[in-house]
Amino acid sequence: MKAQTRSEIASLLDKYGLSPVHRLGQHFLADGNITRKIVAAAEIEPGDRVVEVGAGTGTLTVALATAGASVVAYEIDARLSPILEETTRGLDVECRFEDITKVDLETALVGGGWKMVANLPYNVGTPLVLDSIRHQPHIQSFVVMVQREVAERFAAAPGGKDYGIPSVVAQIYTQPVVQFRVPTQVFLPPPRVESAVITMPRVEAPEFAEDAIELASIAFKQRRKMIRGSLSGVLADPEAQLARAGLDPTVRAEDLSPHQYLELARSLR
Secondary structure, eight states: OOOOOOOHHHHHHHHTOOOOOGGTTTOOEHHHHHHHHHHTTOOTTTTOOOEEOOOSSSSSHHHHHTTOOOOEEEOOOOOGGHHHHHHHTTSEEEOSSOGGSSSSSSHHHHHSOEEEEEEOOTTTTTOOOOOOHOOOOEEEEEEEEEEEHHHHHOOOOOOOOSHHHHHHHHHHHHHOOOEEEEEEOOOOOOOOSSSSEEEEOOOOOOOTTTHHHHHHHHTTTTTTTTTHHTTTTOOOOHHHHHHHHHOOOTTBGSEEEEOHHHEEEHHHH
C-alpha cells in the first residue's frame, strides 16, 4: 500500500470531522519516501513484532504491517479510531487507544524481541524512549522520529553542548545513530522544528549501568563544576576515588564518556 499523501490525510480527517490537536503533538507524516526510509532503517522482516506510538492516521502503521510486521499501535486520541479502522483493515494491526506513558509495557507486550518504530509525539518522545531503554529490555531496538535536537542529544559525544544525561543513558544501553533529518513540510500540519530519525539497537546492559547513570545525574546537576566538586556529596575522597578509576578530577561532567561513568561506578564497588 502506498503512503498517505497530505490531501488524503486531510480528506480522512474531514470525512470524520476531525482536525489535529496541538496539545497532543499531532503532526501526521505525509511522505511516502520518508515512510519507506523508516521501515528500511528498522529492518522490518516478516514476523517481526513492532510497537508503534502515535499511530495517527495510520500511514506508518500500514507500511510496517505491509512489510510483514505484526503491529501493536498505541494512539492516545480515540477520535482517530474510525480512521485507523479504515486504513488498517485486513492487516495484522492491533490498535490500542491508551496513553502509553501510563501503560505497563512489560505486561502489555508479551514476549521478547519487540521493535519500537514510531513517529513520536514531541511531548512524550524523550521520557518515553529513555524509560523504555532502561526498563523495557523486551524492546530490542528503537527506530524513532523525534525533534532533531533530541536525536542529536541521544547520539552526542562528550564535551559538546548537546551531551548530557540522555546521551549517557542512550549510549550505555544502545548504539544510537542519527540516520537522517526530516523537514517540516512532510507533515500535516508542519511542526515548527525539524525532526530526525534515529536508530538505537540495544546492547547487552553492562554491569553497574544504573549506578553509572546515577553518578552522571548527580554530576550534571552541577555541570560547570570540576568533577571532584560535583561528586563531592557522594564520594568520601573524590581525588583518590577518581584517580583509582583513572579519571582526571579536574574535568567536568560533560567531559566524561558513558564508559568512564561505568568505570567510576565499577571502581566504587
